[in-house]
């Protein structure tokens with residue numbers, strides 16, 4: 163019997179590149195994907211909801227989750243903790259559903275160590291100038307935080323080669339279409355491998 167686990171998709175890339183925008187658009191059409199809501203110690207932004215955008219935690223609560231090994235990965239990013247709940251991801255994959263993570267690069271590299279079979283997609287900005295404009299125009303960060311995030315972005319872009327796919331987020335609809343086709347082709351690839359494996363087992367029995 164071939165195990166039918168879901169596929170873990172990880173979307174990352176610098177702050178402001180449009181990960182959340184692409185993910186929300188993708189989820190309008192792909193109802194089979196399951197989004198893993200992250201934990202964070204950062205302040206809730208206007209319009210965000212606990213349990214929808216993030217699970218908001220204090221530093222003490224977050225460090226207790228780390229100590230209990232409850233996080234699949236976590237990172238300190240621009241002075242706040244961010245992390246992925248382990249139980250949700252493992253249980254949802256085991257039930258056969260695909261799981262989608264939207265996380266920064268340090269965390270994505272940790273996931274890659276534990277789930278090398280995951281699919282890692284790096285969302286790339288059309289230019290650094292456009293990246294800056296997107297963060298500034300979003301209006302969620304102070305000038306100092308914009309600079310810190312742009313500084314982090316340079317280090318993150320250097321890690322792009324560790325990913326399976328790079329998608330440029332020039333126009334949202336193009337970026338979403340590319341992510342959709344990556345998801346479809348990964349499914350086809352795994353179905354093909356599963357068929358070949360089944361055939362091998364049958365040949366072995368004969």
Ligand SMILES: Nc1ncnc2c1ncn2[C@@H]1O[C@H](COP(=O)(O)OP(=O)(O)OP(=O)(O)O)[C@@H](O)[C@H]1O
Pocket residue numbers: 175176177178179180181182183184296297299300331332333334
């Ligand atoms: N293709 C695009 N063209 C123009 N603007 C875009 C595009 N994609 C996203 N944006 C805008 O850029 C801003 C940042 O997008 P978003 O919040 O999705 O980025 P993010 O990568 O999720 O950021 P963070 O990592 O900080 O959460 C938003 O105001 C969004 O509307």
Ligand SMILES: Nc1nc2c(ncn2[C@@H]2O[C@H](COP(=O)(O)O)[C@@H](O)[C@H]2O)c(=O)[nH]1
Pocket residue numbers: 175176177181200201204235236237239244245246264265266267268269270
């Ligand atoms: N390593 C992780 N990074 C995460 C997680 N959830 C979100 N993020 C990333 O953090 C930055 C900042 O997010 P913001 O909401 O404050 O703008 C961004 O790159 C997110 O993708 C996580 O669970 N682990």
